[in-house]
Amino acid sequence: MTDKTPHTFDTRPFDVAVIGAGIHGALVSHQATRAGYRVALVEKDDFGAATSANSLKIIHGGIRYLQHLNFTRMRDSIRSRRAMMRFAPHLVTPLACLMPTSGHGIKGRETMRFAFWLYDRIAADRNRGLPPANRLPTGGALSEEECIAAIPGLENPTINGAALWHDALAVNTERLLLEYVLEARSYGAATLNYTEAVALEKTGDRVTGLIIYDRRTHKTSTLATRAIVNAAGPWADRWLQDQSGIAAISSGSWARAMNLVVHRPLFDKYAVGLEGARPYNDSDAVIKRGARLFFFVPWRQHFTMIGTDYRQLAAGEDGKPTRDELEKMIAEINNIYPAAALTYDDISFYHWGILPCREDPSAQEDDTVQLAKESQIIDHGARDGVHGLLSINGVKYTTAPVVAEKVVAMLQKVVGEAPERPGSYHYQRLPLLDHAILVRKIGAEHYNSIRCHLEQRYGERWRQVMRVLYAAPEQLSRWVCPDTPLTGAEIVYFIEHEQAVHLTDVVLRRSPMGSASCPSASALEAAAAIMAKQLSWDDATTEGEIKAVYRLYEPLTRGDHH
Numbered sequence: 001m002t003d004k005t006p007h008t009f010d011t012r013p014f015d016v017a018v019i020g021a022g023i024h025g026a027l028v029s030h031q032a033t034r035a036g037y038r039v040a041l042v043e044k045d046d047f048g049a050a051t052s053a054n055s056l057k058i059i060h061g062g063i064r065y066l067q068h069l070n071f072t073r074m075r076d077s078i079r080s081r082r083a084m085m086r087f088a089p090h091l092v093t094p095l096a097c098l099m100p101t102s103g104h105g106i107k108g109r110e111t112m113r114f115a116f117w118l119y120d121r122i123a124a125d126r127n128r129g130l131p132p133a134n135r136l137p138t139g140g141a142l143s144e145e146e147c148i149a150a151i152p153g154l155e156n157p158t159i160n161g162a163a164l165w166h167d168a169l170a171v172n173t174e175r176l177l178l179e180y181v182l183e184a185r186s187y188g189a190a191t192l193n194y195t196e197a198v199a200l201e202k203t204g205d206r207v208t209g210l211i212i213y214d215r216r217t218h219k220t221s222t223l224a225t226r227a228i229v230n231a232a233g234p235w236a237d238r239w240l241q242d243q244s245g246i247a248a249i250s251s252g253s254w255a256r257a258m259n260l261v262v263h264r265p266l267f268d269k270y271a272v273g274l275e276g277a278r279p280y281n282d283s284d285a286v287i288k289r290g291a292r293l294f295f296f297v298p299w300r301q302h303f304t305m306i307g308t309d310y311r312q313l314a315a316g317e318d319g320k321p322t323r324d325e326l327e328k329m330i331a332e333i334n335n336i337y338p339a340a341a342l343t344y345d346d347i348s349f350y351h352w353g354i355l356p357c358r359e360d361p362s363a364q365e366d367d368t369v370q371l372a373k374e375s376q377i378i379d380h381g382a383r384d385g386v387h388g389l390l391s392i393n394g395v396k397y398t399t400a401p402v403v404a405e406k407v408v409a410m411l412q413k414v415v416g417e418a419p420e421r422p423g424s425y426h427y428q429r430l431p432l433l434d435h436a437i438l439v440r441k442i443g444a445e446h447y448n449s450i451r452c453h454l455e456q457r458y459g460e461r462w463r464q465v466m467r468v469l470y471a472a473p474e475q476l477s478r479w480v481c482p483d484t485p486l487t488g489a490e491i492v493y494f495i496e497h498e499q500a501v502h503l504t505d506v507v508l509r510r511s512p513m514g515s516a517s518c519p520s521a522s523a524l525e526a527a528a529a530i531m532a533k534q535l536s537w538d539d540a541t542t543e544g545e546i547k548a549v550y551r552l553y554e555p556l557t558r559g560d561h562h
């Protein structure tokens with residue numbers, strides 16, 4: 001038996017119901033709630049379980065848009081990056097990036113130096129309001145010797161140095177997204193995971209409700225709402241098609257994007273951008289480089305994320321990577337950077353998702369995938385005569401804060417100014433914990449290492465986790481997983497305070513236990529045992545939950561796990 005407790009929330013009519021808790025839905029809910037609207041966020045799976053968990057985790061400042069001379073998009077990226085770095089400084093941190101330079105033309109050091117000079121002026125306010133440790137320095141250059149030292153074994157006689165710039169890394173995209181959902185909930189939003197948006201209800205041409213289906217209780221109900229924001233990512237069109245008379249918002253053409261996670265720390269100090277071997281025609285770049293960049297991103301000390309590879313999907317294809325495709329990607333990476341000498345066994349996980357492509361007839365003439373470049377917000381009142389319905393076609397994790405800001409501005413036109421006073425944070429004053437008791441019970445050394453770990457992972461929330469641990473310190477302070485720090489207290493906290501329902505929620509999204517590689521059998525069993533106790537799972541359910549985790553790593557997991 002999994003948790004069948006119905007969601008409890010204040011059922012007064014909502015101002016807005018948001019469909020989908022990817023990064024766009026999470027941020028729209030967060031900003032709309034903070035602006036004073038009554039918000040319901042409805043997610044058919046777990047918060048952030050789809051595309052948003054699978055990004056390369058680079059929060060781009062948009063330097064690449066210089067190629068397109070697209071200054072609006074660049075400013076949107078700079079503002080969004082700053083907003084995320086400010087919101088969760090413990091989760092979004094500076095990332096130094098390198099790209100080798102060659103010759104004296106478009107890929108040369110002089111061009112790069114000019115590009116950074118220009119970019120640093122456009123991004124002059126990039127550090128406003130950021131804590132000192134998170135401030136991003138200006139761009140620069142490395143000499144040929146420094147470049148070779150940073151990228152050992154780089155075999156290219158034309159390389160004469162490297163360009164150096166700073167972006168940000170969302171070390172844990174899943175927790176960052178969850179932080180937005182949790183804060184929206186603290187401000188009064190109803191946040192419903194494992195709940196599917198089925199259909200809209202209208203009175204005349206106006207949205208008046210959203211029919212939802214709770215996947216745990218199998219109950220269908222209706223949320224009364226004055227507006228709906230469809231932020232269902234790759235499913236947005238399918239949902240619209242089910243609502244008769246509403247045309248699609250995307251081109252109907254989709255690509256599968258994939259990164260590999262390898263259990264090899266290839267570069268320690270820098271994320272490195274190297275050109276792919278296949279030609280790439282960026283059809284709307286003013287300054288064309290002729291090749292797509294592959295980024296090698298150092299991650300969590302022992303891992304490197306490498307990507308991104310794109311493949312056009314045929315209609316109806318789901319895109320889940322096969323062993324053959326993973327092997328081909330390894331071969332391509334070895335071709336780009338032979339010194340890596342990666343093998344299939346180095347792959348510890350892969351991240352993949354589906355992204356919208358452009359409607360671009362010229363793209364059909366070659367086989368380079370042309371991703372949609374700009375996020376769009378569609379007002380179905382103006383376009384289709386369905387008033388109170390907005391849809392988002394989002395193209396980047398990074399720019400979700402600016403997209404959300406625009407959606408909230410449109411909501412003001414659709415449903416009027418927020419009727420409630422903003423900022424009503426539901427804060428429960430709790431008695432102070434006596435940490436000396438904890439120190440006595442679990443020992444000073446263990447207490448200090450747990451506290452340090454909780455502060456790093458949960459920021460301000462660390463005290464809430466400690467409060468859970470306080471209830472049974474000897475038992476709940478034990479480490480569950482040898483590779484990734486995780487205590488029993490955190491698992492109980494995820495269930496009681498963060499709406500974790502399944503083992504996959506804990507392993508992949510509440511904690512980073514499984515986001516880089518499949519956890520060991522003993523760690524999974526220990527985590528499942530804690531959940532089983534909390535949620536009264538029987539043996540069959542517990543086994544099913546463990547199997548569901550293994551399935552996520554196929555074809556990398558071996559048959560002996562099943």
Ligand SMILES: Cc1cc2nc3c(=O)[nH]c(=O)nc-3n(C[C@H](O)[C@H](O)[C@H](O)COP(=O)(O)OP(=O)(O)OC[C@H]3O[C@@H](n4cnc5c(N)ncnc54)[C@H](O)[C@@H]3O)c2cc1C
Nearest residue numbers: 020022023024044052055056058197233353395396397398
């Ligand atoms: C491999 C890869 C690498 C990437 N790297 C980067 C990067 O480095 N930087 C960057 O900025 N971006 C990157 N991106 C792009 C970025 O991840 C996406 O643009 C972004 O996450 C899309 O978010 P979303 O909220 O629109 O969609 P999603 O995250 O897919 O969210 C949509 C949600 O809607 C839910 N849903 C669907 N239908 C319903 C329904 N009927 N009822 C309720 N819920 C529903 C789904 O379950 C899902 O959770 C990358 C993407 C991929 C795949």
